[in-house]
Amino acid sequence: MGMDGILALAGANLVSPIILSFLLGLVAALVRSDLSFPEAVAKGLSLYLLFAIGFKGGAGVAAHGVDALLVAALFAGVILSILLPFIAFAMLRFLTRVPVIDAAAVAGHYGSISIVTFVAASSLLAGRGIPAESYMIAVAAAMEAPAILSALWLAARRGGTAERVGAELWREILINGSIILLLGAFAIGWFTGEAGLAEIRSFIVDPFKGVLCLFLLDMGLVAGRGLRSSRGVLSLGAVIFGIVMPLVGATLSLAAGLALGLSFGGVVLLMVLGASASYIAVPAAMRVALPEANPALSLTLALGVTFPFNLTLGIPLYLLLAGAVTGN
Amino acid sequence: MGMDGILALAGANLVSPIILSFLLGLVAALVRSDLSFPEAVAKGLSLYLLFAIGFKGGAGVAAHGVDALLVAALFAGVILSILLPFIAFAMLRFLTRVPVIDAAAVAGHYGSISIVTFVAASSLLAGRGIPAESYMIAVAAAMEAPAILSALWLAARRGGTAERVGAELWREILINGSIILLLGAFAIGWFTGEAGLAEIRSFIVDPFKGVLCLFLLDMGLVAGRGLRSSRGVLSLGAVIFGIVMPLVGATLSLAAGLALGLSFGGVVLLMVLGASASYIAVPAAMRVALPEANPALSLTLALGVTFPFNLTLGIPLYLLLAGAVTGN
Amino acid sequence: MGMDGILALAGANLVSPIILSFLLGLVAALVRSDLSFPEAVAKGLSLYLLFAIGFKGGAGVAAHGVDALLVAALFAGVILSILLPFIAFAMLRFLTRVPVIDAAAVAGHYGSISIVTFVAASSLLAGRGIPAESYMIAVAAAMEAPAILSALWLAARRGGTAERVGAELWREILINGSIILLLGAFAIGWFTGEAGLAEIRSFIVDPFKGVLCLFLLDMGLVAGRGLRSSRGVLSLGAVIFGIVMPLVGATLSLAAGLALGLSFGGVVLLMVLGASASYIAVPAAMRVALPEANPALSLTLALGVTFPFNLTLGIPLYLLLAGAVTGN
Amino acid sequence: MKMHEAKRVEIIIEAVMEGRLTNALNEAGVTGYTILPVSGGSGRSGQWSREGQVGRAGGMVAVICLIHPDRLDALLESAFAVVERHIGVVSVSDTYVLRAERF
Amino acid sequence: MKMHEAKRVEIIIEAVMEGRLTNALNEAGVTGYTILPVSGGSGRSGQWSREGQVGRAGGMVAVICLIHPDRLDALLESAFAVVERHIGVVSVSDTYVLRAERF
Amino acid sequence: MKMHEAKRVEIIIEAVMEGRLTNALNEAGVTGYTILPVSGGSGRSGQWSREGQVGRAGGMVAVICLIHPDRLDALLESAFAVVERHIGVVSVSDTYVLRAERF
Numbered sequence A, B, C: 001m002g003m004d005g006i007l008a009l010a011g012a013n014l015v016s017p018i019i020l021s022f023l024l025g026l027v028a029a030l031v032r033s034d035l036s037f038p039e040a041v042a043k044g045l046s047l048y049l050l051f052a053i054g055f056k057g058g059a060g061v062a063a064h065g066v067d068a069l070l071v072a073a074l075f076a077g078v079i080l081s082i083l084l085p086f087i088a089f090a091m092l093r094f095l096t097r098v099p100v101i102d103a104a105a106v107a108g109h110y111g112s113i114s115i116v117t118f119v120a121a122s123s124l125l126a127g128r129g130i131p132a133e134s135y136m137i138a139v140a141a142a143m144e145a146p147a148i149l150s151a152l153w154l155a156a157r158r159g160g161t162a163e164r165v166g167a168e169l170w171r172e173i174l175i176n177g178s179i180i181l182l183l184g185a186f187a188i189g190w191f192t193g194e195a196g197l198a199e200i201r202s203f204i205v206d207p208f209k210g211v212l213c214l215f216l217l218d219m220g221l222v223a224g225r226g227l228r229s230s231r232g233v234l235s236l237g238a239v240i241f242g243i244v245m246p247l248v249g250a251t252l253s254l255a256a257g258l259a260l261g262l263s264f265g266g267v268v269l270l271m272v273l274g275a276s277a278s279y280i281a282v283p284a285a286m287r288v289a290l291p292e293a294n295p296a297l298s299l300t301l302a303l304g305v306t307f308p309f310n311l312t313l314g315i316p317l318y319l320l321l322a323g324a325v326t327g328n
Numbered sequence D, E, F: 001m002k003m004h005e006a007k008r009v010e011i012i013i014e015a016v017m018e019g020r021l022t023n024a025l026n027e028a029g030v031t032g033y034t035i036l037p038v039s040g041g042s043g044r045s046g047q048w049s050r051e052g053q054v055g056r057a058g059g060m061v062a063v064i065c066l067i068h069p070d071r072l073d074a075l076l077e078s079a080f081a082v083v084e085r086h087i088g089v090v091s092v093s094d095t096y097v098l099r100a101e102r103f
C-alpha cells in the first residue's frame, strides 16, 4: 500500500466518532469554551474503560487459550519499557536543551504506555475485523511501571537528585490503581470466561465505544487546556521529539513483535504500546520521586503532542507498517 | 380533538416514566427528603444528554439530507429568541412589580431555551412515531444566546446598569459549553452519518430514555428545593407569567413554524423551544452582566413554574394545537 | 442437598463477576493500592441501582398483580426489623465487652437491611431462574427504618444517653433518600407497568449486572479500607457476632417467610433482608441520635464482616436452607 | 482599602449535622456562612476519607462564618449547642473584612 | 522554624466570576493563589447548595491568597474591582509563612 | 464561651504527597487534621485546574491542622521535611479553639 493507502486509512480513521470527539474537545479548549467534565466524571469514565478492557481481554484469553507466547510477550514488553527511556533521553538531550532531570522525567513517560491509545487502537482493529492476542492488555499493564526505573536511574546517574526511592514508592508504583484494575478485571474475565462475559456484555461491550467517545472528548479538553496554558514550554525540538519518539518506539516494538511471532493485530498493538506515552501512572510517580522535574513539559508532550499524533496518524501508520512487513 | 383529547393526551404523557421521575424528584424535595444527586453526577448526565441529542440530530440530517429550510429555521429561531424577551419584559412589568433589572433578566431566560424540555418533547414525538426535522437541535443551539442581547439592551435602556458587555462576555456566551457540545456532536453525527451512529448506538440511543429519567429526577429535586427556599419570591402575577408566557412563546413559534413550512413534528419542536426558558446558559450570563438582578426569581420561574408546566401540560397542548392547525 | 451441594453452590456463586469484583476491591484495599472511586461516582452508581431495582420491582408487581400477602409481608418485615436488634443487642453483650451504647448502635444496623446484598441475591435468583415476589423490594424499604427505633429504645433504656429524638429526626429517617428513591421508583414502575419498563429496559435491565460489578468493586475498596484502618476495633467476639447474627436473622426470617406462605424465591429474599446489615441509612441516623457510639465498630462489622460473609457464603446457604425446607 | 475588624469562625462538623447547625445559626440571626466540602481527616475517633463512600455518615463539612465581633458570642453559643455531643472542632480567628455593612 | 509575616486573603466569590478574578489578580502581579470548591452557603441573597446543579450560576468558589504585606493593597484593589458589584465576601488575616521567597 | 489559644496550620501540598504528609504528622504525634479538596490554583509552576483530570499528579490538597502552640514546632519540622523539595505552601495563624482538651 502506497502513500495513497496511508492517507485513505488515516482518512477513514479520522472520520470515526472517537477521533472526532477528541478533536471537538481539543478545539473547544483552544477557543476557550467553558465546556468541561467534572473530575469525578472523568475518573468514572476511566474506571469503566479500564474495567471493561481488562475484563474483555481476560475473557478473550479464556476463549482462545494461552500459550508460551504470553510469557514471552510480557517479557518483551518489560524490556521495551526499560529500554525506551534511554533512547528517549538521548534524543531529548540531542534535540532540546531541557535539563537532565526534565529529560529523565519525560523519558519515563515514553517508556510507559497510554491505555486509552491502546483502547482506541483495539477499537480500530476490531472495527476492521483484525484479531489480536487478548493478553495484549496484560502486556500493557506490565509495561506501565518498568520505565520509571530507567527514568530514576537516568536522573540519579546523570546528576539529577532523585529522591531515595524507598519500598513505599515501589509499592505505590507497582500496585497503582490502574494496574490493579486492569489486571484484576483481566483475571476476573479470564476466570469467569464466556459465561461471565455474557452476564455483563451489555455493560462492558455494547456501550463501550460511546463511552470512549465521551472520554476522548474529555481528553481533548484536557490536552487543549494543557497546550494553551503551556505556550512557550515546548520548543520546536521538543515537538519533533514528541512525534519522532513514537515512531522509534513503534519501530522497535515492531521488531520485537515480529521476533516473538505475534499475530498481525498483536504486532500493531505492541507498536501502539511502544509508541504511546503515559499520562496517569508515570506523572504521579515522577512528582513523588523527581519533584524538581517540570511536570508541564512531560504532560504537554505526552498529552498535547504524542497522544493526538498517535490517535490520528500514528495508529493507521503502524497498521500499514505492520501490514507491509507481515504481508497483511 | 376536543377537551377530551387534550386530557387524554396529557394523561398519557403524565404516566410516562420520564414525567413521573420528575414528579418524584419534586415531591422528594418538597417533603425535604435528603435525596440528592452529587453535582458531578448531574453534570455527567447532562453532558451525556447533550452529546447524544446533538449526535442523533446530526446523524438524522446525514440520513435525510438538508434543505434551504435549515437556514430559514435557524434564522427564525434567532429572531424568536431576540423578540420573545421584549414580550416577556412587557408582560412582567404589567403583571408584577419586579424592578426593571429583574424583569430584563427574567425576559432573557424566556427568549432562550431549555434543552431538556426539547429532549422530552422529542422523546414524546418519537414515541408516537411523529417525525421531525433532525436539524431542529441546531435551531435549539442557535436560540440559546440571542435572547441575552435583548435582555441586556432592555436593562441598559430602561434604567438598569448592565455591566459594559465586553468581547470577553460575548465569547463566553457564544461558545459556552452546552452550545459547543450540542453543535459539535451535531457536526460529528452529520459527518459520520449512519455508520457513526451504528458504532455508538447502544450508548447514545438505547439507554437514552432511562438516563433522561434520572436527569429529570434530579431536575425535580433542584426545582423543588428552589421552590421551597424561595417561598415569597413568587407573586401570583409572576406565577401567571410563568404559565402564560410559554403559551405566548409557543403561539408565536407556531406561526413561525407554519410560515416556514416545517413538518408537523418540526412545528411542535419549535413551539417547545419558544415556550421553554433557559436554566443553564442564560443564568450564568446574567450573573456576570446583571449582577444586581435577583437570580432566585428567574430560576424559580424557569425551573419551578415553566419547566414543570411545559413538561406536564404544555408539550401535549402544543402537540394538539399544532395538530389542529396542520390537520395532523 | 448435602455439604457437597452447599460447596458446589457457593463455588458457583463465587466465580460470578459480581463477587469477584467485590473481592478485587477488597484485595486492592488490603494491599493499599490507591485504586479508588470518587465519592460522586459511588453515589451515582448507588442512585442507579436503587432506581433500577425499585422500578423493576414495581413493574413486576404490575405484571403479576398483588395480593393480600403484600400487606402481610410488609408487616412481617417491620416486625423483623424491630425484633432483630433486641437479639443482636443481647448477643453482642454476651459475646463482647462493648459498651451499651455501642451495642445498641450495632443492633440497629443489623435490624435494618443492606440493599446491595438484596440486589446481589435477586441477581443470583434471576440467574438460576427462580421467581420471587416482585414486591419484596417494598418489604426491603419497609425494613430500613424500624430497627432504628429499637436501637434508640435500647440505648435510652439501658443507660445510654440517646438524644431526644425529635420529629425532625423521624422525618429524616422515614423519608431518607434511599427509601424515597426505592419506593418512588417502585411506584413509577408499578404505575407505568410493562410499557414503562419497555421504554427504559435498555437502561435499567440490560447493563444492570455490569453496574453492580463496579459498585461492588467500590464496596470492596471501602470495606477493605475500613478493615485496614480499624485493626483492633474488632474483637474475636465481635467477628463471631458478625457471622452468627446473619444466620440468626436469616433463620427467623425463614420462619416468617414460611408462615406467610411466600414463594421459595421470596423466602430466600426475606432471609437475605433479615441477615443483612445497613450501611447507609442507619449509620447516618446513629451519628445524629447516638453520637457517643463508635461508628467504626458498626461499619466495620456491617461492611467488613457481615457483608462479605453474606455475599460469598451466606446467600448460597440461605438458598439451600430455604430449598431444603420448602422442598425446592 | 478600608478594612473592618471581624471574626472568622471555622466549624468542622459531621455532615449529618450540617442542617442542624445551619438552622441553629439562622435562629441565632447568623445568616452569612459558606460551606466547604471536606475529603478526609483524622482525629481522636480515627482517620477517615470520603473516597467511594455512599452514605452521609462518616463525612464532615467545614462551615466558615465571618461575623462582627459583637455577635460572636451568640454564634458560638448556638453552634456549641449543636456541636457539643458530636465530633468536630470550632476555631475563631481575628480577621478584617471589606464592605462591613454585610456582616 | 523561621516564619515570615504575610497576609492571608480569602475571597468567596461567584463561580462565574472566577476567571475574571484570577485574570485581575494576574494583572496585579499576584500569581500565587489556591481555589477551593464551595458546596453551599447563605447570605443576604439567600441560601444555596450545589447539589444536583448543572449550570455554573448559583455556585461560589473560595480563592485563598497568601501574600507579602506590602503587596496587599494592590491585591485588594484589583480584587475589589471584580467583586464590587457582585455577591461575595473578602477577608484578610495575619499569618506567617515558611519559605518567604515564594510570596 | 471560654476559648483557648491555638495555632491554625494550613498546608497546601501536592495530592500525591498527601499520604506522606499525614504519615509524617502521625509520626510527630499530630493526629488531628482535616483535608479539603482543592480545585485549582496558580503558583510559580504555573496555573492548573482539576477539571476533567484523571491522574493524581497535577492536583493539590489543603491540610488544616489546629494545634496547641507548644506543639507547633514539632508539626512544622515534620511537615517541612515532606514539603521541602515539593511545590506547595505552609502558613500558620493564631486562632482560638473551643474544647481545648481536644488539641
Ligand SMILES: Nc1ncnc2c1ncn2[C@@H]1O[C@H](COP(=O)(O)O)[C@@H](O)[C@H]1O
Pocket: D012, D040, D041, D042, D043, D044, D045, D046, D047, D048, D060, D086, D087, D088, D089, F031, F032, F033, F034, F035, F064, F065, F066, F067, F102, F103
Ligand atoms: N486538631 C484538629 N485540626 C483540624 N481538624 C481536626 C482536628 N481534630 C479533629 N479534626 C477534624 O474533626 C474530625 C473529628 O475529630 P475527632 O472528634 O477528634 O475524632 C476529624 O476527623 C478531623 O476532620
Ligand SMILES: Nc1ncnc2c1ncn2[C@@H]1O[C@H](COP(=O)(O)O)[C@@H](O)[C@H]1O
Pocket: D031, D032, D033, D034, D035, D064, D065, D066, D067, D102, D103, E012, E040, E041, E042, E043, E044, E045, E046, E047, E048, E060, E086, E087, E088, E089
Ligand atoms: N458572613 C459570611 N460569612 C461567610 N460567608 C458568607 C458570609 N456572607 C456571605 N457569605 C457567602 O457569600 C455568598 C453570597 O453572600 P450574599 O452576597 O450576602 O448573598 C453566600 O451565599 C455565602 O456563601
Ligand SMILES: Nc1ncnc2c1ncn2[C@@H]1O[C@H](COP(=O)(O)O)[C@@H](O)[C@H]1O
Pocket: E031, E032, E033, E034, E035, E064, E065, E066, E067, E102, E103, F012, F040, F041, F042, F043, F044, F045, F046, F047, F048, F060, F086, F087, F088, F089
Ligand atoms: N501565594 C500563594 N497563595 C496561595 N496558594 C499558593 C500560593 N503560591 C502557591 N500556591 C499554591 O501552591 C501551588 C504550587 O505553587 P508553586 O510551588 O508556587 O507552583 C499553586 O498551584 C497554588 O495552588
Ligand code: NA
Pocket: A084, A109, A110, A111, A112, A113, A114, A249, A273, A274, A275, A276, A277, A278
Ligand atoms: Na511507550
Ligand code: NA
Pocket: B084, B109, B110, B111, B112, B113, B114, B249, B273, B274, B275, B276, B277, B278
Ligand atoms: Na423560549
Ligand code: NA
Pocket: C084, C109, C110, C111, C112, C113, C114, C249, C273, C274, C275, C276, C277, C278
Ligand atoms: Na437485617
